[in-house]
Amino acid sequence: MALVLRDPQGASAMFTSALLLFVASSVSSMEVLVAQQINALNATTVKISCTFTSCYKLDISKFSMNWTYQATRNDTEETFMTFLKSRITPLRTEHFWDRVKFAGNLDKNDLSITISDVQLTDKGIYNCYVRNPPDRAEGHGIIQLSVVTELPPPRDSTIAVAVGASIGGMLALVILSMVIIKCVRRHKKQELISDEQKMEEEGKTDGDGGTEEGTKNDFA
Ligand SMILES: *[C@@H]1O[C@H](CO)[C@@H](O)[C@H](O)[C@H]1NC(C)=O
Ligand SMILES: *[C@@H]1O[C@H](CO)[C@@H](O)[C@H](O)[C@H]1NC(C)=O
Ligand SMILES: *[C@@H]1O[C@H](CO)[C@@H](O)[C@H](O)[C@H]1NC(C)=O
Numbered sequence: 001m002a003l004v005l006r007d008p009q010g011a012s013a014m015f016t017s018a019l020l021l022f023v024a025s026s027v028s029s030m031e032v033l034v035a036q037q038i039n040a041l042n043a044t045t046v047k048i049s050c051t052f053t054s055c056y057k058l059d060i061s062k063f064s065m066n067w068t069y070q071a072t073r074n075d076t077e078e079t080f081m082t083f084l085k086s087r088i089t090p091l092r093t094e095h096f097w098d099r100v101k102f103a104g105n106l107d108k109n110d111l112s113i114t115i116s117d118v119q120l121t122d123k124g125i126y127n128c129y130v131r132n133p134p135d136r137a138e139g140h141g142i143i144q145l146s147v148v149t150e151l152p153p154p155r156d157s158t159i160a161v162a163v164g165a166s167i168g169g170m171l172a173l174v175i176l177s178m179v180i181i182k183c184v185r186r187h188k189k190q191e192l193i194s195d196e197q198k199m200e201e202e203g204k205t206d207g208d209g210g211t212e213e214g215t216k217n218d219f220a
């Protein structure tokens with residue numbers, strides 16, 4: 001499922017719209033929420049958000065995530081942040097060196113990062129990968145970052161942002177409730193299965209008990 005919001009005003013009106021566009025990964029119990037398009041101003045610090053939802057509580061011993069960068073879709077992905085020794089750790093790549101920092105919160109399923117002193121060469125595609133076993137699906141968020149050298153004129157952007165933000169908020173709510181429903185269904189299914197197993201087992205025990213008693217009676 002991919003939810004994409006087109007901006008009628010053109011990209012320039014989207015300047016402060018980091019959280020306008022939400023994209024959820026394909027149909028699975030793991031959903032990744034990201035802003036699909038972020039515009040950053042040269043030499044400032046930009047936050048790139050990535051959060052995920054999962055039916056399962058995060059288990060440090062199984063959890064895995066990566067942030068990768070590629071200048072264009074045709075370029076190879078360069079991993080610049082990963083989960084190492086129970087911590088989200090920046091890797092000192094030639095491109096980012098010490099400019100990337102983890103800015104999220106694992107307790108809140110938040111894998112966001114910041115890039116400081118944004119350069120024009122930082123524009124490109126940022127991938128946020130996450131795996132949270134026993135959830136089998138891998139979450140994948142894709143963010144397109146553009147870097148501009150000056151703020152666009154403020155015309156119509158407030159309206160576009162307000163409309164976009166409310167749509168974005170609604171989408172986030174819809175996605176969240178879908179995940180909750182999925183998780184509840186999954187748990188119900190599991191309960192049903194275990195109930196059936198219990199009944200079968202109880203049935204067996206009753207039968208065995210009966211035979212045992214019968215045998216005892218025969219001996220008595
Ligand atoms: C980006 O920002 C830096 C620092 O403010 C400045 O020196 C540089 O000229 C800017 N680059 C462009 C292309 O505007
Ligand atoms: C990527 O590669 C394809 C096929 O080689 C080419 O048609 C396309 O123009 C390339 N895209 C970019 C952004 O370089
Ligand atoms: C992250 O990268 C490591 C090393 O390449 C890989 O083993 C792991 O599966 C990756 N995790 C995700 C969620 O992509």
